[in-house]
Amino acid sequence: MTRREFAAIGAAAIPAAQAQPQEESWRDQGILALERSPGAKLHNVPVRAVTMAEGFWTPRRKVNLERSMPTLLQLLEEHGIVDNFRRLSGRKNVPRRGPLYTDSDLYKWMEAAAFVLQSGEDAGLRKTFDSLIDEILATQDANGYINTYWSGERTAERFTRMDGGHELYCLGHMLQAAIAYYRATGNRRLLDGGIKFVDYLTRDFGPTKRPLLTGHPELELALIELYRITREPRHLDLAGYLLTGDGQRLKLTRQQMVYLFSGRPFTSRTRLEGHAVRAMYACSGATDYYLETGDAQYWKTLNLLWNDMVSGKMYITGGVGSRSEGEAFGEKYELPNARAYTESCAAIGSMVWNWRMLAATGESKYVDAIERALYNGINSGMSLEGTLYNYRNPLERMPDDRVRNPWYDTTCCPPNLERILASLPGYFYSTSREGIYIHLYHASELAWRLEDGARVKVAQKTNYPWDGSVEISMAPATPAEFTLFLRIPEWSRTTKVEVNSRPAPGAVAAGRYFAVQRRWQAGDRVTLAFDMTPRLMTANPRLSDDTGKVAVERGPLVYCLEALDQKGLSSLSEVSLPVGSEAAKGFSAEFRRDFLGGMTVLKHAGRVSAANPANPLYEPLSWKPSRPVELTFIPYYAFANREPTHMIVWVPYSRA
């Protein structure tokens, strides 16, 4: 079966309600518009279809909208990132500032703003967005090209440094911002500008024309999302060409193709390596390509790479990319703690990749990975006040490691975190032909429709993840037979599911969706009770950095120790956790409303050995005296929000 035949089958199979593009189809498009994607089992719901109520993410999203986004735009202005456009259009006479990829930072901020608009909020963002479109389009060349670095005096050098030039990377982010804005407003101005650039590429570049390379993968996924709007095969084909890679014609070295995660066929990859963000974006684009083409080689490769990640290259926080050298994946099981690089953007890259893998399969394991990254290694990336950002998210932090900063010259992470928080409602639910999926739990309401077009509302009442109980109210416009798929997190050892106060039939398995198929009617209620017992986690013995240590989890949250919470301790190096065979019983959980934005802290008896700063580096083994200490754990995402202090995720343990 050829790709085209596969696509035709997919198109033929589109349910009636979505088959015809409607006048206002932009309103119905989610983060991904997968309605016609033949490889998609699940389909996104629009961001606007989900209303989030008070809960875990509310203060994070509020601070994002009210503080992070306005202050970051101001910083982008102060650092000349918007002026780089004004300079080129002649509106300002200033020198270009910042690294060559700064355009993308503005585009990512704009994408965040567009997602806010999709949720029906405004806060002046539409006006700002429109004026930014003016600034951007005023710099567009007649042939469609836009990039503030590779213009003016550098125009002749375009497409000559494709390994590091970030021209296509910036275009990719511009397209994503344009698409999100189109889906928010129906306004195509920026989108049409982006299409003009893309059409210049499809005209002049390709396997039989000039060679092209995404030295930083990103355009691939943007092009396929564009294709989902335009249905122009050349947009999909260009993505396919970029994923195949033209590194030989461009004389890329083997080492470059490793680092760039582009240049050679995606389907020739067997392991995650090189620059972690590049790799994650390439995998995301390749999954999009699979969703449209059903190419079995892609699927084989994607599974190989995904297993490589979760079996040895992912931190317990969901972060990926161990090495600061090349911002790269390490070898399998190379997951150092204090030196972890774990760029916020790489964890985000993993989340958006997993979101696509989920769409292709409906398998819960991809949401387990999303939840791990989202609640921990991504959530840690922005300070609780919303004005400091992490580039690195290490699992041990020395007091003098300044992980949180208001600005980075390479400021990719801050707007990336903002667009994730702004788009978050789009990640909670999906639809399939069989019914509705609930992936993540949070007080919220979905007001959308089944794939046969029948209107339905689904509401969650919960204080998840502080509490493990979730109450789901179903409200189809008229009674309807369909399946409600409830994700049972892999960490919930025992889960109770009740429908209208009676145990739901069937076995509830952790790490699977629990399917409740019935004729639903308004007033039906499903209740879930997850096992929120704190868990002591160990790492695979091959992960030698964590030998003899445990990490603490509760629900989806990874916990950590900060020295300043431990009475009388300035360092955690001498701390250990005595654990028995039923260790988790040793925890007490306490919700503290006024502490770090409100959180459940965990307490556990610990021991601290007689710490002598003059201890030699190496000495004969002896059983050192130790004294008891009460240890207080806080969720990892909240680390480094107070004065500098030592933090560890992995705590040495001893058998009590």
Place this chain on the structure above:
Amino acid sequence: MTRREFAAIGAAAIPAAQAQPQEESWRDQGILALERSPGAKLHNVPVRAVTMAEGFWTPRRKVNLERSMPTLLQLLEEHGIVDNFRRLSGRKNVPRRGPLYTDSDLYKWMEAAAFVLQSGEDAGLRKTFDSLIDEILATQDANGYINTYWSGERTAERFTRMDGGHELYCLGHMLQAAIAYYRATGNRRLLDGGIKFVDYLTRDFGPTKRPLLTGHPELELALIELYRITREPRHLDLAGYLLTGDGQRLKLTRQQMVYLFSGRPFTSRTRLEGHAVRAMYACSGATDYYLETGDAQYWKTLNLLWNDMVSGKMYITGGVGSRSEGEAFGEKYELPNARAYTESCAAIGSMVWNWRMLAATGESKYVDAIERALYNGINSGMSLEGTLYNYRNPLERMPDDRVRNPWYDTTCCPPNLERILASLPGYFYSTSREGIYIHLYHASELAWRLEDGARVKVAQKTNYPWDGSVEISMAPATPAEFTLFLRIPEWSRTTKVEVNSRPAPGAVAAGRYFAVQRRWQAGDRVTLAFDMTPRLMTANPRLSDDTGKVAVERGPLVYCLEALDQKGLSSLSEVSLPVGSEAAKGFSAEFRRDFLGGMTVLKHAGRVSAANPANPLYEPLSWKPSRPVELTFIPYYAFANREPTHMIVWVPYSRA
């Protein structure tokens, strides 16, 4: 007191026997010629004064002379390193090959050859050396400049890229080769060539002339050793100028001055950082400078840096430099195992620095550091067959990590290892005004003199380090009153010292020299018995990579596990060592003559947990079943001498 006054005091205090340079004083100079160094408490003995008998180092030195040195010279020829000189002198019409610092690789090989000649062996080396001198001097400019990279078409670019150009680095190694050859033969040809280059530098460069920088420290120590021959203050002053650093005039960035460990005053340093080899060579040169000037600021800085190293930046193997990124020191306690960089050259740098610190103080702790590096992290750098070399000496080796290679384009380590092995006899003994020091133990004979000129012989009979007993025979030409200083290694918990079969008076303290002061006469015998009980070592709790793990030592040797010695195991990840409170009793030691060149292997009961390759990366803590396994440890220096296999130094332990 000014530097000059201090130097004058030192000169006045020189014992009669060394006060007047003799016709053949080159014969009497050791690795360092410290006889007139006012800051030196200990003085080197000539390499030729020590004859090494059959023992631990014999096969290593034999393979060095018979295999390593000839094959490396051949490789240097094959890679065009010698031709680079012939090209410049017009003797060959070939392109220049290799990185810009290749001259230094040849010079280091020549220094090794010169040390062989100092020991009275030849093996055709004198003829080879002389012809190499011809090749080198044929390229010397009229102004004295020699460097095959920065000549010909690059002559105009000399001294324009001093951060990375390695011009002075190459000169430093040329001078060291020239000095070693002069001390072997009295032949000054290469030495005079080197002096001509140095005199060009002292004429044209300096604080009030053109600025100069050793972008890779090395010339500093060479210049001071040159000064010890020439007594020309300008040679010492140039070293002082380079150690002070002229980075401001050269507009070096802060970051460059960190990485290069030069450019700003050595005395402004407070921590070891940046490129490890550069830092170690800078410290060595600075100690030499202290030995000549007594500058208290230098001494303060040197102690600060030394403590920084041994308290948190040195591997248990004596290796230093944790990061491959920048080949650099890490933060304190940043000592990863598998990813350890630990360049052979850096461990050698630590050894030569400690040798100078020892000369300044007579303190045993510096020999403890030398012995740790020499027997482990340096000794591992050359394969047992002598034709493969390590650049990195990691403390965990994955089977696919190709640590041993016959050639590196940057082939600094191989000749560096060769010169250490060739010069080794010079490191065993010293003299002071009070008598004779024995630093290291090995079957050998010292035929030299006391500092009052009286002839004396000291012979050691021992199979150290396989055996802990050493028998020392004293043979002064005539009975003489002096002190014999015997190093008691810091690891020997209990040590017996007998003189003529009777317990020596006084307390024997580990980590100190034990002084035996008496009227010695021919036939006097001292016997030592060190505690060779295998030791389970732990790391400081701040060194989190080694939490919950032990390393095994016996005598000066660090041991390791290689998977191929453990029956039925292909990986060591699931192995643990059950230890009790008197754990070391659990070892059995067996000397195996025909195994890996002959060695004592250690056996200990271990456990291996049920290894399941499909184990998840993270899972709830459980007490896994395990089965007993007999673990066989071999000395670390011998790792990776057979087929690829997993190796670990640090082994997880459990309380038995």
